[in-house]
Amino acid sequence: MKRKRSTGALFVLPALVLLAVFVFIPLIGVLGLSLTDFGVYSLADSANLHVIGAANYWHLLRDREAWQALETTLVVVVVGVPATLFLSLVSALMIESIAERWRGMFRTALFVPVVCSTVAIAISWRYLLNTRFGLVNHLLALLGLGAPDWLGSPHLAILAITIVVVWKGFGYGMIIVSAARKEIPDELYDAARIEGAGVHQRLLRITVPMLAPTLGLLALLDVSGYWQLFAEPYVLTQGGPLGSTTSLLLLMYERGFRWWRWGAASAIAVALTAVMWLFAWVQRHTRAGWRGE
């Protein structure tokens, strides 16, 4: 039995080492960096490196651009996640309701954007959304609607990015909801039908409640993904116009790797992680509530 014990540990050892070196040590590292003023001058001479306590965090609290980035990222999460969940749910239920032989085709079609490179997708959408020559505005013009300045207006740009993010992401949730929908026993629906429940009632009384835990988990996955928004604004708008699409990660990247203010950038990274944990915590507790039903 002793041999077995040690073998078990050996099996997890590679994973543990990788996780320690590339996740946990960096996590401690970023926390440590955020308490210093690490930057160009400290690269020049380590005498210029100081531990400055929470100063980076205090600066962050008074930093208009950081608040704007938080707001931008929150908008993408708050608008994008419900929209994604809705589309995932609707498309999954539609696919599950059609004839078996067509399902695969639609599933594939809706899922394809998920496997495509975000950079390539963003480049494609930039041409689609071009104010004067983009196909989107061309279509709107055919319908007699105006020509919104999608990527040039500070109010619309973040919405445009959210649209791209949702467009690329909802197929993922569709597959998951689809799988969960299969797990709901048919008897439940049969019983409801006998009791005279209509399509809507069955949807609201059976399908949605039964899918709630899955949707909850999906919400967490989407929040975690959208919270780390980076490539879309990097390619589509470079954070503009007027900083309206600078996400927290883009801000961290710029401060860290363009301006070499590693201390300040690390503070953003830590704040980002902390908020993400807060989301996870909230999700766990609300889901416990759903389960209790």
Add this chain to the structure above:
Amino acid sequence: MRSAFDRARALAALGAAMLACAGCTHAPCGLTVWAIGSEADALERMVPGFEASHPGSSVCVQELAWSSAQARLLSAVAAGDPPDVAQVGDTDIAMLVTLHALRPERHIADDFFPGALQVTRFDGVSYGVPWYVDTRLLFYRPDILRRAGFDRPARTWNGWLKQMRAVRRILGPGQYALLAPTNEYEFLEVLALQEPAPMLRDGDRYSNFTSTSFQRALSFYKSLYQGHLAPRVDDRQLVNLWWEMARGDFVFYVSGPWNIGEFRRFLPPRDEDLWMTAPMPGPDGPGVSIIGGSDFVVFRASHRVRLAREFIRYMLADEQQVRLYELTGDLPARRGVWRLPPLSTDIKLQAFRSQLERVRPFEAIPEWDEIMDGMRRMAARVAAGDATVRGATARFDRTVDGWLAKRREFLARSRFPAAMPPRGDSLGAKAR
């Protein structure tokens, strides 16, 4: 099912072999040179000539991307394995000097454009050899300007404004007098440099963006957008600006020398007369512009200084400077080369020739790029009407003072605090 495991094992072995080989690509190099983008391609084509004239030498050119060149140089220096020679963008030299990474340069030629030489100089010591230069000026549509009643672009801001307003009246909807993309800072930097007061003060220790000089420049900038003379676009919203210019969507465009090549690449030869170049107008007469470009630097860590210097000397000879222009469109840093064809014969280059004599160097400090990028964002807000000139500059002053805190501290510790020349030159004092 066993085969799945075997396949995984084979893949793992393959992966391990690839990882192991990642480090085995370096051939022995007599001299390692890092260059950026298309300049690297050009260098690679000029290297055989150097190797032929220096028997026994072998030069390896490594190409960096513009977007990551600075980061790459910085991390190489910090890790202690920089190349022997590198092409460095003008604004990045200060950072490398701060890191004590560069060797002071020797005198190579007498005829560099003075502005180009000045930005490589820190506390009187030069740390780079100008390779090619770059500035901003006007590209314009002579035919439309003539239709509006003007022979050539004005020399003063007021005259230029008048022309733009006149031009605007004969343009169609969606067409503008000026294209000055809001994601570039250079145009506003030019306007600010045309004003007397510098953007930083006290040896580049404090921000000076609340000066009346800068406020005047920013107000002029703002009026161009608020008066609908220029669209508030980022240049990525244009699909093909050369086509758009040829169509008359823009009459003036503030840009750099590479666009001469781009116009010729995208427009058919018959459209050659549709565009022309002219020097920048100034507040009250011909205006200064910025000086940019790249320099060759030699790293302190290099053991092949002699060969490095010979390499640089070779690349700065007339023949190679002309060749560089032909390969990339980069403008020679030495005035003498401009007397040779094709530089002397290209009519569109003449405006650049005269503008290069009228440039004002930027403040060569490591934070300059960040400050300029911040200025661009601040100016975009002002141009959009989201902030007033006064309020935005006051706020930006505080931000920049914060960015410069570390620099002030660094200068205070520096071993040579006394003789502090007005233009942040003290960094060089640490060079040994």
Add this chain to the structure above:
Amino acid sequence: MSLRTRTLRAGTYLGLTGLAGVTLFPLLWVTSIALMRAPEAAAGTPPLWPHHPTLVNVINIISRQHLGRYFFNSIVVATATMALSVLVAGSAGYALARVEFRGRRVVSWLVMLGVLIPNQALVLPLFEMFRTVHLVNHYAALVLPAAANPVGIVLVQAYMRGIPVEILDAARIDGASEWRIYRSIVVPLMAPMLAAVGVLVFVVSWNDFMWPMIAMQQEGMQTLPVALAAIDREHYQDIGLMAAGATMTMLPMVVVFLASQRYYLRSVIAGSLTD
């Protein structure tokens, strides 16, 4: 069938067709632009279909922008990451689910914690670490951190929990070594899940952007999306060229997805049903 049911059904097909159009159209359109000559693509709104299809953009982006080189890098990195992830996640996931050992709970907890850490927030210290050991610009800088993949472990762990323990116990009673059991019984059992994790990791690695952009600064070492973004910064005006680049970055993953759909979708589904 009532009229109402029939309209509902027709509406469903219509809705799905519309949605599929919305997801597929941008991809098809970009592919179409990639095949257009410059004047056609750049003059106003590009048409839906190239009137004179040409490969000139594809040839340009391969010959002038060396896309082949980046393609090779991406293949190497994605393949190595996939292989290493599968090995590591396979053994760890199995052990956490089905082998008793001291500290198992702690390790399980650490893995779950790992899932909750946004890995892009760690790029600053990671870069510093790789710089210190001179591995920036090496494939290892992309492969090793990506192989520290807690999600893969969790997927395998959940899958193994669903497999009856009796099979393994029988082998143990026969006196087979743990290693032998793993090789000859466990790996075949979890092969479908390993395949799923493998495809998932391959696609994620291929599409990864931020860390590869930071870690691969040397020209010629970048992966496809990183190179594409860099080319985009200089050539965004050339819509045909960029469309060709975007198409060539997306197409391989679409092919991988179509070819391995069964496994790929399994990992996506499993990812949601574990915890």
